[in-house]
Amino acid sequence: MISTEEALKKLLRLVKKKSKHRVPIEDCADRILANDLVAKHSQPPFSASSMDGYALKSKNKNPGTILRIVGECAAGKSFNGILKNNEAVKIFTGAPLPQGADCVVIKEDVTVQNNFVKINETIEFSNFIREKGIDFRKGYILKAPTKIRPATASLIAAMNYNEISVYEKPSVAIIPTGHELVKPGTKLPPNKIIASNSYGIAAMLKSFGAEPHLFPITDDDVPSIQGKINEASNCDLILTIGGASVGDHDLIVKSAKLIGLKLAFHSIAMRPGKPLLAGIINKKILVGLPGNPISSLLCCYLMVKPVIEKMLGLGSTTNKLRIYARLGNQLKKNGMRDHFIRAVLKNEDGSFIVYPLKQQDSSLITTLNNANALIPRKALAPAVQVGDSVEVFPFYTEFS
Structure with a gap:
C-alpha cells in the first residue's frame, strides 16, 4: 500500500498529452486552448x-x-x-x-x-x-494552455480569431463489473443492485473535459473482463468499476495481467478508495476504481481528474481551490490512511463553517449528494476541536 501522493505521481508518469485540432470559436467553450493567441489589433481599435x-x-x-x-x-x-x-x-x-x-x-x-x-x-x-487599446493592445498574448470560459471566448473573438487550436478531448471507457448489477429502470431482483456508479463517473468525466464511453455491465469472470478491456483499447483511458480488491470475485488485476497489464500500483493509503489500482495495458492507461459508490466517485475526482487535465495540456498540477473554515463538529484523531471527509460548507454571519457529515460510509450516495466540500486529513492527523481552522476544498464545483 502506497501513499495517495505517491500513487498520483506514478499515475501521472503514465500520461501522454493529447493532440491538437482546430475548432470554430462557437464550439470552443470549456475546451483547452492549445496555442498562444496574439491580438491582431488594439481593443477598442479607436478612441x-x-x-x-x-x-x-x-x-x-x-x-x-x-x-x-x-x-x-x-x-x-x-x-x-x-x-x-x-x-x-x-x-x-x-x-x-x-x-x-x-x-x-x-x-x-x-x-x-x-x-x-x-x-x-x-x-x-x-x-x-x-481610449484606443484600453482593453488590450495589438500584440497582446493570450497564453496557452487555458480553459476557455465564456469571457475567454469573447476575448478570443475580440482578438479577431474565428477558429483556434485546442487539445482533443480524451476518450474514456467506463466498464462496470459485477454479477450483482442491473441497469437503472430494470425490475430489481431480490439479490441485485442498480449499477449507479457509471453514471456519476460519466458526469464527472464530462465536467473534466473528457468524452466518456459507457460500456455494458460485465460479469465477474475472466473472459468477459478481458473482452471488454480489449474492446476499450481504442480509448485513451480505461476505467473499470468494481473487482479491484483482493476477494475471490475481484478479478480485474488477474484478468488484465493475463493480457499484458503492467501494474503501476495496487492499493493506496486513502479512505475511501484503498483498492484503487493503475497500470498500462495495450499502450493505454487502465485505472481500476473500487466498487463502492463513494470510493469510485472520490477516486475519480481526486486521481482521474489530474490525469485528464494532463492529457489536456494543463500539466500535472493537482492544485484545487482550497479555503480554510472553522470546524462545526469535532473530528477524532485520524487513522493510518489519508481521509477525505464529506462535509457541508456554510457561510454563517460572514464566516465559513464546515460541518463533517456524520455518516461517512463509502456506500452512501446520499451522503455525497448532500456534501458540497471535502476535508482532507493526513494519516495520523491529530483530533480537531470545534472552532479550529481546517483546510477545505469545494466538491462538485465542476458539475453542480
Whole structure:
C-alpha cells in the first residue's frame, strides 16, 4: 500500500498529452486552448465615446459655454471632418471620437437650442472616453494552455480569431463489473443492485473535459473482463468499476495481467478508495476504481481528474481551490490512511463553517449528494476541536 501522493505521481508518469485540432470559436467553450493567441489589433481599435452626449475640445468644457453643433456620429460611423474650437459633434455610445475632440459632455449636462449646445453650470468631471487599446493592445498574448470560459471566448473573438487550436478531448471507457448489477429502470431482483456508479463517473468525466464511453455491465469472470478491456483499447483511458480488491470475485488485476497489464500500483493509503489500482495495458492507461459508490466517485475526482487535465495540456498540477473554515463538529484523531471527509460548507454571519457529515460510509450516495466540500486529513492527523481552522476544498464545483 502506497501513499495517495505517491500513487498520483506514478499515475501521472503514465500520461501522454493529447493532440491538437482546430475548432470554430462557437464550439470552443470549456475546451483547452492549445496555442498562444496574439491580438491582431488594439481593443477598442479607436478612441470611442462611453456615453451619449457631445464631443468637443476640453478647453471648451466650461459651464455656460455655447458651442455650435457641426455634425453627428453613431456607433459604426465616423464624423467626416476635423472639430474646431467652439464646435461640438453629437455622439453616441461606442462611436469613434471625432478628430480634434478630446472629451465628451453627457447629454444630461447640456441644453440644446436649435444648432447650438450650452454646457450646464454643473457637469460631470469625467471625459467619458474609452481610449484606443484600453482593453488590450495589438500584440497582446493570450497564453496557452487555458480553459476557455465564456469571457475567454469573447476575448478570443475580440482578438479577431474565428477558429483556434485546442487539445482533443480524451476518450474514456467506463466498464462496470459485477454479477450483482442491473441497469437503472430494470425490475430489481431480490439479490441485485442498480449499477449507479457509471453514471456519476460519466458526469464527472464530462465536467473534466473528457468524452466518456459507457460500456455494458460485465460479469465477474475472466473472459468477459478481458473482452471488454480489449474492446476499450481504442480509448485513451480505461476505467473499470468494481473487482479491484483482493476477494475471490475481484478479478480485474488477474484478468488484465493475463493480457499484458503492467501494474503501476495496487492499493493506496486513502479512505475511501484503498483498492484503487493503475497500470498500462495495450499502450493505454487502465485505472481500476473500487466498487463502492463513494470510493469510485472520490477516486475519480481526486486521481482521474489530474490525469485528464494532463492529457489536456494543463500539466500535472493537482492544485484545487482550497479555503480554510472553522470546524462545526469535532473530528477524532485520524487513522493510518489519508481521509477525505464529506462535509457541508456554510457561510454563517460572514464566516465559513464546515460541518463533517456524520455518516461517512463509502456506500452512501446520499451522503455525497448532500456534501458540497471535502476535508482532507493526513494519516495520523491529530483530533480537531470545534472552532479550529481546517483546510477545505469545494466538491462538485465542476458539475453542480
